[in-house]
Amino acid sequence: xxxxxxxxxxxxxxxxxxxxxxxxxxxxxxxxxxxxxxxxxxxxxxxxxxxxxxxxxxxxxxxxxxxxxxxxxxxxxxxxxxxxxxxxxxxxxxxxxxxxxxxxxxxxxxxxxxxxxxxxxxxxxxxxxxxxxxxxxxxxxxxxxxxxxxxxxxxxxxxxxxxxxxxxxxxxxxxxxxxxxxxxxxxxxxxxxxxxxxxxxxxxxxxxxxxxxxxxxxxxxxxxxxxxxxxxxxxxxxxxxxxxxxxxxxxxxxxxxxxxxxxxxxxxxxxxxxxxxxxxxxxxxxxxxxxxxxxxxxxxxxxx
Amino acid sequence: xxxxxxxxxxxxxxxxxxxxxxxxxxxxxxxxxxxxxxxxxxxxxxxxxxxxxxxxxxxxxxxxxxxxxxxxxxxxxxxxxxxxxxxxxxxxxxxxxxxxxxxxxxxxxxxxxxxxxxxxxxxxxxxxxxxxxxxxxxxxxxxxxxxxxxxxxxxxxxxxxxxxxxxxxxxxxxxxxxxxxxxxxxxxxxxxxxxxxxxxxxxxxxxxxxxxxxxxxxxxxxxxxxxxxxxxxxxxxxxxxxxxxxxxxx
Amino acid sequence: xxxxxxxxxxxxxxxxxxxxxxxxxxxxxxxxxxxxxxxxxxxxxxxxxxxxxxxxxxxxxxxxxxxxxxxxxxxxxxxxxxxxxxxxxxxxxxxxxxxxxxxxxxxxxxxxxxxxxxxxxxxxxxxxxxxxxxxxxxxxxxxxxxxxxxxxxxxxxxxxxxxxxxxxxxxxxxxxxxxxxxxxxxxxxxxxxxxxxxxxxxxxxxxxxxxxxxxxxxxxxxxxxxxxxxxxxxxxxxxxxxxxxxxxxxxxxxxxxxxxxxxxxxxxxxxxxxxxxxxxxxxxxxxxxxxxxxxxxxxxxxxxxxxxxxxxxxxxxxxxxxxxxxxxxxxxxxxxxxxxxxxxxxxx
Numbered sequence: 001x002x003x004x005x006x007x008x009x010x011x012x013x014x015x016x017x018x019x020x021x022x023x024x025x026x027x028x029x030x031x032x033x034x035x036x037x038x039x040x041x042x043x044x045x046x047x048x049x050x051x052x053x054x055x056x057x058x059x060x061x062x063x064x065x066x067x068x069x070x071x072x073x074x075x076x077x078x079x080x081x082x083x084x085x086x087x088x089x090x091x092x093x094x095x096x097x098x099x100x101x102x103x104x105x106x107x108x109x110x111x112x113x114x115x116x117x118x119x120x121x122x123x124x125x126x127x128x129x130x131x132x133x134x135x136x137x138x139x140x141x142x143x144x145x146x147x148x149x150x151x152x153x154x155x156x157x158x159x160x161x162x163x164x165x166x167x168x169x170x171x172x173x174x175x176x177x178x179x180x181x182x183x184x185x186x187x188x189x190x191x192x193x194x195x196x197x198x199x200x201x202x203x204x205x206x207x208x209x210x211x212x213x214x215x216x217x218x219x220x221x222x223x224x225x226x227x228x229x230x231x232x233x234x235x236x237x238x239x240x241x242x243x244x245x246x247x248x249x250x251x252x253x254x255x256x257x258x259x260x261x262x263x264x265x266x267x268x269x270x271x272x273x274x275x276x277x278x279x280x281x282x283x284x285x286x287x288x289x290x291x292x293x294x295x296x297x298x299x300x301x302x303x304x
Numbered sequence: 305x306x307x308x309x310x311x312x313x314x315x316x317x318x319x320x321x322x323x324x325x326x327x328x329x330x331x332x333x334x335x336x337x338x339x340x341x342x343x344x345x346x347x348x349x350x351x352x353x354x355x356x357x358x359x360x361x362x363x364x365x366x367x368x369x370x371x372x373x374x375x376x377x378x379x380x381x382x383x384x385x386x387x388x389x390x391x392x393x394x395x396x397x398x399x400x401x402x403x404x405x406x407x408x409x410x411x412x413x414x415x416x417x418x419x420x421x422x423x424x425x426x427x428x429x430x431x432x433x434x435x436x437x438x439x440x441x442x443x444x445x446x447x448x449x450x451x452x453x454x455x456x457x458x459x460x461x462x463x464x465x466x467x468x469x470x471x472x473x474x475x476x477x478x479x480x481x482x483x484x485x486x487x488x489x490x491x492x493x494x495x496x497x498x499x500x501x502x503x504x505x506x507x508x509x510x511x512x513x514x515x516x517x518x519x520x521x522x523x524x525x526x527x528x529x530x531x532x533x534x535x536x537x538x539x540x541x542x543x544x545x546x547x548x549x550x551x552x553x554x
Numbered sequence: 555x556x557x558x559x560x561x562x563x564x565x566x567x568x569x570x571x572x573x574x575x576x577x578x579x580x581x582x583x584x585x586x587x588x589x590x591x592x593x594x595x596x597x598x599x600x601x602x603x604x605x606x607x608x609x610x611x612x613x614x615x616x617x618x619x620x621x622x623x624x625x626x627x628x629x630x631x632x633x634x635x636x637x638x639x640x641x642x643x644x645x646x647x648x649x650x651x652x653x654x655x656x657x658x659x660x661x662x663x664x665x666x667x668x669x670x671x672x673x674x675x676x677x678x679x680x681x682x683x684x685x686x687x688x689x690x691x692x693x694x695x696x697x698x699x700x701x702x703x704x705x706x707x708x709x710x711x712x713x714x715x716x717x718x719x720x721x722x723x724x725x726x727x728x729x730x731x732x733x734x735x736x737x738x739x740x741x742x743x744x745x746x747x748x749x750x751x752x753x754x755x756x757x758x759x760x761x762x763x764x765x766x767x768x769x770x771x772x773x774x775x776x777x778x779x780x781x782x783x784x785x786x787x788x789x790x791x792x793x794x795x796x797x798x799x800x801x802x803x804x805x806x807x808x809x810x811x812x813x814x815x816x817x818x819x820x821x822x823x824x825x826x827x828x829x830x831x832x833x834x835x836x837x838x839x840x841x842x843x844x845x846x847x848x849x850x851x852x853x854x855x856x857x858x859x860x861x862x863x864x865x866x867x868x869x870x871x872x873x874x875x876x877x878x879x880x881x882x883x884x885x886x887x888x889x890x891x892x893x894x895x896x897x898x899x900x901x902x
Contacts, residue, residue, distance in 0.1 A: 035702050085885055091702055092633045096841050097884040099834045103877030111871045224713055224830065227706045235702055274723045281717035285710050289695050292707065296698045356789075382791030394789070396782035404786070407779050410772050411790040416797060422770040429772075469791060 002136045007257050008250065013142045015249025016149020020204035021226035022233070022241040023156060024197025030236030031169055031193050032087050035094045038078065038101035039201055039226070040219025046071035046202020047209030047218060048109065051120040060123035064206050071202020076195040083194060084187065102220075110216045117215035120206075145207050152200065153242055160238060169193060225252075228288050234298030243299060248284050255283040308367075309334055309503050310355075310386075310473045315364035317350055317527075324350040325361065326528035332473060337495065337504045339514045342524030343547070348507050349391075351524065352477055355505070356388050357381045369472050382411065387471030387502070389462035391478045397451040401442065401461050404450060405433040408468035436468040437461075440494060456487035463494070467502075474502050480510040488513055515539070523547070580896040584849045591852065592755060599748045607747040608819065613859045614754040615816045620839040620851030621761045622808030627837070628846030629769055630801045631781030635705045636692070636712030637836050640806040642828030643688055644681040644813025646719065649731040649823035651677050656734060674737045674744065674753075677814055685810025686803050693802040697795060709830060716828040730824025737818055744818070754815055758852070761808045766848055768804070777801050809836075838880055844890030853891040 025039050049070035054063030082101065086094045121127075122141040129137045160166040168189055205219065212218070229248050233240025260276030267275065291299065310332040317325035324347045332338050342348055353359035355366060357378040366374045373381050382388075395404050406423065409432045410416060423429055437443050440460040445453065453461065459479050466474055479495075480488050492513055495504060499519075508514050514521065514535075521538045523531045525547045531538060538544055595610035619641050626632045654661045654670025662668045671677060696707045725731045736744050744750050768774050776797045779787040784794040817823040826832065835858070843854025861879070865872035883890060 029702065035705065082881065082885070091705060092627065092837075092841075092845070093884050093888075095633065095635065095705060096837060097881055099838065100877040100880035100884065103873045103880070107871045107874035107877065111874065220830075224709065228710050231703060231706045231710065235706075274721075278718050278722040281721045282714045285714035285717075288707070288710055292699065292703075293695055297703065377793065378785075378788040379791050379793040382789055388789055390785075390789075394783060394785050396779055396786055398782065399778070403775070407775060407787065407792070408790040410775060411787075411792045416772055416776040416792050417800065418772045419768050419774075420771055422767075423772055423775045424770060426772075465786070465790065 002134065003257070004254075005132075005134065006136055006138065007254055009138060009142070009146070011250030011253035012246065013145050013149075013249070014253055015246040016146050016153075017204050017208055018222070018225055018229050018249055019149055019242055019245035020152060020200045021222055022229040022245050023152075023238055024200045025226055026230045026233070026236055026238060026241045027169070028194055028197050029230070030238075032190055034083065034087060035091055035098070036083070036197075037095060037098035037223065038105065039197065040223030041102055041105035042071045042075055042198040042201035043205035043219035043222055044105065044109065044214075044216065045074050045205070046199075047120070047205035047214040048113065048118065049202070050206035051118040051209060051214045054120060055118075060121075060210070063120075064203075067206040068199050068202050071205070072195045072199035075198020075201075076191050078198075079191045079194040084190065087190070106216050113216075115216065117213035120210045120214050122210045141210070145211075148203070148207060152203070156238060165189075165192070225284070228284055230298075232288055232291050232298055234301040237298070237300040240298055240300030247287075251287055252280075252284050255280040259283070307334060308332065309369055310505065311367040312355065313365045313367070315351070315354055315361045315366070317347075317354060317359065317361050319350075323527050325354065326526070328364070328524070328527075328529055330522050330529060330532065332503045332505050334503050335500055336519040337499045337506055337517050339506045339508055339518035339521045340524060341508065341511070341514055341521060346524040347527040348524055349477075350527075352388075352475065352507060355475055356386065382469060383414075385469070385472030386475060387466030387469045387473065388475040389459070389466055389477060389479055391481065393455075393458045393462060395450045395458060395461055395465070398449065400447050400449055401437065401453070402430070402433055402446040404461060405436050405465050405468050406430065408436075408465045409433050412469050433468055436464045439467055439498075440464040441490075456483045456491070459483065459487075459491065460494075463491075467498075471502055474498070474504045475507075476504060477507050478509055479506070480508055480513050492517055583892070583896040587849055587852050587856070588759070591758075591856070595748070595751050599751075604747045607751050609859065609863065611747070611751045611754045611819050612816075613855050614751065614758045615812045615819060616836075616839060616859065617852045617855035618754070618758045618761050619809045619812035619816070620836050620843070620855055621758070621765060622805045622810075622812065623836045624840050624846070624848075624851050625765055625768075625808065626802055626805040627840055628850065629765075629774070629781065630777050630798055630805070632697070632798060632802060633705050634708045634802070634805075635830070635833050635837065636708035636710075637806070637809050638828050638830065638832035639692070639712040639715045640685040640689060640810040641813035641816070641832060641836070642715060642719065642823070642825070643685050644810035644815075645817035645823040645827045646725065646731070647681040647684055647810075648677050648737060648814040648817040649733055650725055651680065652733045652735070652737055653725065653731060672735065672737045674739045674814075674818070677737055678811055681810045681814035682807045685806045685813075689803045689806030690799070693799045693806075697798050697802065709833065712828065712833055713830060716825050716830070719825040719828055726824070728825055730822055730826070733817060733821045733823070736821060750819065754819070757811060757815060761811075762848060762852075764808070769848075773797070773800070838876075842880070842883055842890055844892035847890070847892040847896075849896075850890055850892045853895065857891055 021039065021043065025036060028034050028036055046067040050063040050067030053066035054060050057063065078101065082097060086097055126141045126144055129139050130143070132138050160169060209218070225248060229244040230241055232247065233244030256277065259280040260273050263272035263276040308331045312328055312330050315325050315328040328351060330338070340348060340351070350359060354361045357376060361374065365372055368381070368384055368386060371384060373384060406429045409429050413428070434443060434446060437446055440463055442457065442460055442464060445457060450458065450461065463476065463479065479491060483491065488510060495517060498504065506514070506518065518535060520532065520534055522529050523538060523544050530547060531541045531544045533541070591610065591614065595607045598606040619637070622640070623634065623637045626634045626637070650661060651670045652672050655672040657670070660667045660669050692708065692711045696704055696711070699707060720728045738744050739753070742749050744753065769778070776787060776792055780794040780797050787794050813827060816827070839854035839858050840851055841854070842857050843850030843852065861876055862872065865875050887894070
């Protein structure tokens with residue numbers, strides 16, 4: 001039972017990180033109609049900047065702020081130079097141009113920082129564990145990650161529903177022509193939204209980088225999971241991204257732990273490990289296919 | 305009525321609080337042009353969508369030549385003989401006029417899963433396509449790219465595409481929209497000749513054309529049919545004058 | 555009736571004008587590309603440069619895989635971001651079949667025993683059939699969606715294959731599966747680099763001819779209309795869905811066959827062949843060459859592998875430059891190498 005709860009919290013933690021990635025992706029798609037593969041690069045940029053500044057200053061928090069700022073700045077720059085030429089292009093062009101950006105970012109980073117990973121540790125005050133009700137010991141840092149994810153989700157909710165910027169974003173989602181007519185500076189709004197998405201990706205990269213390692217290509221698995229999330233949730237929907245992220249995070253985590261155990265009921269242990277882990281690896285994709293078979297536009301399709 | 309070609313029976317369609325189609329019943333007889341008019345927002349597009357198959361009515365039935373088609377797809381309806389033209393041109397711009405019509409002929413013959421024989425020299429596709437174009441007096445444009453056509457010519461190609469299906473019914477959505485007086489007169493003539501072969505359900509804004517062409521007229525207001533009759537009856541109908549013509553003719 | 559050949563119709567993918575023939579600019583470029591691909595390795599083989607013959611085989615097979623993808627993306631308008639699934643499945647069919655033939659163990663023992671085989675003919679047939687089946691399943695679900703959803707779903711399904719191959723230990727998992735002896739054909743020695751190249755070249759020419767023929771047929775006309783305007787197609791009475799699905803399946807079969815040969819070329823198959831980088835590279839090749847151009851994939855593959863070889867020889871980070879070139883082509887040179895060499899073809 002404690003194992004189940006522990007894994008459930010792990011799943012939540014993965015889910016909240018996925019939400020940070022997916023919310024930026026889905027916002028950029030909802031507002032600008034752009035599919036951005038290079039979103040994983042901002043995740044990597046955030047992690048690298050955090051690791052470097054943390055190493056230089058000795059403070060994780062300074063590093064984290066720097067990581068978010070650098071990711072946002074790189075995002076804004078990329079939007080100004082490349083992305084804004086793609087808004088009116090077909091999706092195929094968007095996919096290829098942002099694929100090109102991945103190559104440029106990944107190989108550029110490898111060139112400058114080398115192939116070996118950088119190390120980033122969570123700050124001392126957040127290392128260690130706490131005892132949860134029920135006697136489960138759980139690392140503080142992972143709980144903090146969940147808290148950050150929840151705080152961002154709440155912040156996004158207020159931003160979208162209560163602020164002028166949010167109003168413009170919603171207007172942009174429903175009618176791109178109209179917000180131009182309202183006299184909003186669309187170009188600036190788009191740069192801002194894109195930079196915001198990049199900042200969230202950078203935050204996710206920095207937080208996870210301290211758990212795992214900071215290296216080239218770290219953004220790609222997360223990016224693809226984030227795609228699954230927004231497809232399940234409905235592209236363009238922040239709410240869909242939230243539910244989709246939690247669903248994918250929990251199902252993926254629990255599947256990896258419990259499916260091999262499940263198959264051990266009627267298979268030899270080695271066979272069960274093989275079959276279980278293979279099926280667990282496919283689980284979220286099977287779930288996605290099942291959801292799409294019934295709802296081809298995801299659970300919370302934005303424009304329906 | 306056994307000789308009704310197309311029959312709508314008590315159609316209803318709702319979008320949230322908006323009742324876009326309200327108990328609409330109407331029919332189309334062989335040899336006639338039945339015009340459907342109504343002010344903007346009366347629910348004409350929604351009704352066309354339900355007839356053509358892109359929208360599904362909440363309740364009611366649609367019968368084409370004795371066969372219920374209410375839940376069939378757009379393509380299935382077309383195969384049963386429903387030809388339509390669109391308000392906004394829906395031709396493939398980069399292709400030639402000929403090829404746009406040939407696809408309809410191909411559909412009629414029902415052999416799209418043939419992978420070998422080139423269509424380029426396929427007389428069985430080309431001849432009927434050129435015949436349909438001839439009906440619309442467009443033979444000279446057969447090899448022109450659609451993108452180079454004038455607005456009026458596109459309308460005519462749309463009708464030619466519909467004709468190439470050898471349809472039982474033609475559903476024409478504002479074919480006169482955007483045409484000059486000359487184009488309108490030309491198309492009016494063509495449709496007048498055509499109706500004896502294929503009955504036409506005509507959705508049209510141009511009142512002169514409607515009163516000249518239509519054998520019967522139905523007036524759609526706020527989703528429901530408020531009047532039905534020949535030109536004289538509709539002109540005289542006080543309800544129609546108030547709801548619709550009032551603004552247009554004064 | 556007007557049946558003259560003085561057509562003002564702009565040439566279209568799959569619908570060339572009657573006037574198009576081998577001696578115009580486009581025809582010359584196409585023949586030139588094929589001749590270069592055939593003659594350069596022949597000459598190098600007799601000069602003793604086996605390395606370049608194998609490089610030519612690699613170009614040929616990547617081009618063939620991209621020809622398959624081009625049928626989906628260029629001609630069908632279906633932006634599949636998951637064609638590595640079929641490329642890799644083709645590869646694993648070759649690998650797994652050879653593995654069991656080597657071991658004398660059955661591929662499947664139950665309910666019927668299916669033995670392994672080291673015959674290329676059997677492997678090709680199996681690769682084509684299995685890739686067709688997989689594409690039928692993936693396409694049936696994915697083609698219910700459009701636009702970005704389609705892109706992401708095809709990507710996700712390919713990832714599913716990737717992770718499956720990665721974590722399934724029987725066939726090497728993430729380490730991949732070696733093919734110790736290249737699979738064989740009756741009467742010829744497939745281990746000879748030139749013979750193997752000629753087999754690959756034959757596959758490429760066949761897939762080009764097949765694509766060209768299909769796109770001129772009624773099916774091609776329907777597929778073209780499904781890409782340009784599916785409302786028009788449906789209004790004519792042809793449902794776009796089955797047309798697209800069949801094209802998607804054929805596309806996957808071509809890519810899968812290329813994958814089976816590619817595994818034999820390398821003597822090795824691994825999850826890398828299934829990875830999303832592979833899908834991306836195939837797309838890049840299609841784009842570099844020119845989308846919806848019959849010979850675009852060949853031009854794209856030539857450019858890609860040459861860049862890889864030349865730049866890769868100079869710097870480990872050559873993909874940085876690939877990214878820059880790709881970005882330039884997408885942003886400023888939309889018609890790709892074929893557009894540059896042979897003139898513009900499509901008007902959109």
